[in-house]
Each structure stands twice: as C-alpha cells, then as structure tokens.
Amino acid sequence: MEARTRPASLLDLVGSTPLIELSRLTPKPAVRLYAKLEGQNPSGSIKDRVAQAMLDAAEASGELEPGGKLLEPTSGNTGIALALQARLRGYPLTCVVPSNVTAERRRLLELYGAEIVDSPGEEGSNGAVRLALQLAENDPTYFMPFQYANEANPRAHYEGTGAEIVAALDRVDVLVAGLGTGGTLMGAGERLRESFPDVVVAAAEPLPGDEVMGLRSLEDGYVPPILDVSKLDRKLLVTNADAIAGLRLLLDREGVLGGVSSGAVIQAALRLADELDEGVLVCVLADGGWKYLSADFWDAPDVESAMESSVWW
Amino acid sequence: MAAVRIPPTLRAEVGGARELDADGTTVAEVIDDLVERYPPLAAQLLQDGDLAPFVNVYVGGEDVRTRDGLETEVREGDQLILLPAMAGGS
Numbered sequence: 001m002e003a004r005t006r007p008a009s010l011l012d013l014v015g016s017t018p019l020i021e022l023s024r025l026t027p028k029p030a031v032r033l034y035a036k037l038e039g040q041n042p043s044g045s046i047k048d049r050v051a052q053a054m055l056d057a058a059e060a061s062g063e064l065e066p067g068g069k070l071l072e073p074t075s076g077n078t079g080i081a082l083a084l085q086a087r088l089r090g091y092p093l094t095c096v097v098p099s100n101v102t103a104e105r106r107r108l109l110e111l112y113g114a115e116i117v118d119s120p121g122e123e124g125s126n127g128a129v130r131l132a133l134q135l136a137e138n139d140p141t142y143f144m145p146f147q148y149a150n151e152a153n154p155r156a157h158y159e160g161t162g163a164e165i166v167a168a169l170d171r172v173d174v175l176v177a178g179l180g181t182g183g184t185l186m187g188a189g190e191r192l193r194e195s196f197p198d199v200v201v202a203a204a205e206p207l208p209g210d211e212v213m214g215l216r217s218l219e220d221g222y223v224p225p226i227l228d229v230s231k232l233d234r235k236l237l238v239t240n241a242d243a244i245a246g247l248r249l250l251l252d253r254e255g256v257l258g259g260v261s262s263g264a265v266i267q268a269a270l271r272l273a274d275e276l277d278e279g280v281l282v283c284v285l286a287d288g289g290w291k292y293l294s295a296d297f298w299d300a301p302d303v304e305s306a307m308e309s310s311v312w313w
Numbered sequence: 314m315a316a317v318r319i320p321p322t323l324r325a326e327v328g329g330a331r332e333l334d335a336d337g338t339t340v341a342e343v344i345d346d347l348v349e350r351y352p353p354l355a356a357q358l359l360q361d362g363d364l365a366p367f368v369n370v371y372v373g374g375e376d377v378r379t380r381d382g383l384e385t386e387v388r389e390g391d392q393l394i395l396l397p398a399m400a401g402g403s
Contacts, residue, residue, distance in 0.1 A: 126399055180401035208399060210321050221367030221398040235376035237394065313401060
C-alpha cells in the first residue's frame, strides 16, 4: 500500500485539476467533449498555475527577494491567485484593477490581502496595464510579474495544464480555451501539439461592449507579448449573450457552474463540434461562476446591455 | 454587400456611424471600399499592405488572421466586425 501523502499547504494543491466528460452537452455522441475544471484550483481559477509559476521563476532568478513587493495589473483572477501566493510567501501585493470589476473580485482581493489601485473602468484591461507599467517605472522597488509578457505564464500551461490533458486522454482533436493573455493557448497548445500533431488549437474571445473599448485610437491597443496569433488555428468571437447562454447550458446539462469565459469556451466548442463528424474536444474552463453572482446578467431581459460596461474575462 | 461594425475608436473617421455597408467579395475589397469613402481609415486599418497589428477583423465571428487574412472570402450578407486588439486575461 502506498504511503498517504498530505499536501503541506494550499500551494501544493495548484494544478492536477479534474477532467470530466460532458456527455450530456455534446451535440453528437461521436464527438466527445471534455472539460478541465480549473475552478478547482485553490483560489478558484486557472491563474493559480500562472501566479505560482511566475513567483517560483522570480525567486529562482533572484528578481524577487525576501522583503520584495509585488505589483500586477489584473481585473481579478490573477490578482486573487497572486494574493494567495504572496500572503503565504510573505510579500505585499498591489493590484491595478479596472474600476468596474465585480464586487466579489474586489472583495476577494481585499480579503486575500492585496492593496487595490483603480484604473479607469472605461479603459478596461488596457488601462490597468498602462497604469501598472507607469507605477512600476516610478517605483523600481516593485517586482511586477506581468503575466502578459512573462514566459513562466505559458510554461505553467505547457508543464501543467497541457501535460495533464495529454496524460488523461489518448486522443485530442481540438483544444478550446479562452483568450486573455494567451498563456493557456500558447502553453497547453504547444504541449498538445507534441503529442497530437494535428490538434486544432482554438481561442474563444469576447466581443467587448462599446463602453470598454473607449481607447483613444487603435494604437492604444495591446497584443500581449507572449501571444503569437500565428500559433492559433482558430480564433472565435463570442458575444456576452452567447457566453451566458453557454454558461447556463453547462449548468443545466452538466451541473458545472462556470464563469463567463467558460460559457464562451463552451459556445466556441459547440461551434467547432458542429464541423466534426467525430472527435475529441477539450475545453479549458478557467474559473467557476461564484465570482459573478452579483452580476446583473443572470436575470437581465437584455443580457448584452447588462454586460457591456464591464470587463468579464 | 456586407455590414461592417465600426468600433468606437474608429467612428470619428466615419462620421459617427456604428455600422456601414460596404461592397466586396474579400476582406481586402471591403476595406478598400471603406477606405475609398473614408480615407483616414487607411492609416488605422492597414500597415505595409497588411492588417495593422492592433486591429482585428472578424468574418462570420472568426478572426480573419486564422482564416485567409485579407483574402478571406466575404459572402453576401456577411457581417464584418472590426475590433481593437485589447488586453484580456483578468
């Protein structure tokens, strides 16, 4: 009999998330849908993998030393994940957050011990990135992991998310994940291609409401340095209303309470499943629905307008 | 004829319109038609004969960069969506 091992702390529980089959959701029996439940990570999202990998790498390289302080632009999950890591490792953390994120996210960040700096809500994540880069430049004692440009982000998904999927399945034809920093798609996509060379790596991305696109010009746009769009095989736009429809379908059919991006991933997966006669699709569901309970979209007669002024993923 | 959805950042260049009709059977032709009518759009949408890095164009809900780029086919009644590239990832 094997010796029983007990995790020494929450940090030992990052990753190794469950993969379940969505047999009640698949549109045809010969197309097998699977979901990687990243909401099962200790702080509730896939970002635990990224936060842990970025801080491990920074400590190993000496960029982050005892007494250091952390800064990160984040509208939620990365901040919450970093806050958990920072607390257990003993670093103070400041998060730059668009002012219009949900109340739960703000409250969670505060409870986990992060200090919050607001960036203009109408500038979305781009505004948070811009302000954080400014703050870091003005105060060199900050260490900014910066998930958008940190190679430890995709590496966490290459070594973790992707490797776990490869270990769990003998065949994968399509990988679907939400596009944010690009970390999941780049890292897990690369790992899957090594084992399944013909795998289609597909991104689901949000169609943002007008109010969160208030950039002054297209030059204010942002493509994360870790994202190489040429490595994506498909890139599907999902409206907020479709994402919520996907979220409800996932809950109604499979009992999985996912976040907004999970709903979008399900919608994209169903579109791709439609093109297949048979095959295996894996959906990476980045977080659970708990952080969205205060949102208006659940009962809104017009989901699109209830969601257009916020950043959802 | 395709309907082109214009993001807020580009509306000043097109007299405030949220959506415009444009002719063309490929993305390149549709953009050419728009640029002919609204010349300032050229500098925003195109760079060195290709799509500018911070603009995303979608046909049928899919980014043309993962289809045939500017040569992506546009069928009668398709909707084109222009969007600025934005940081995500929460």
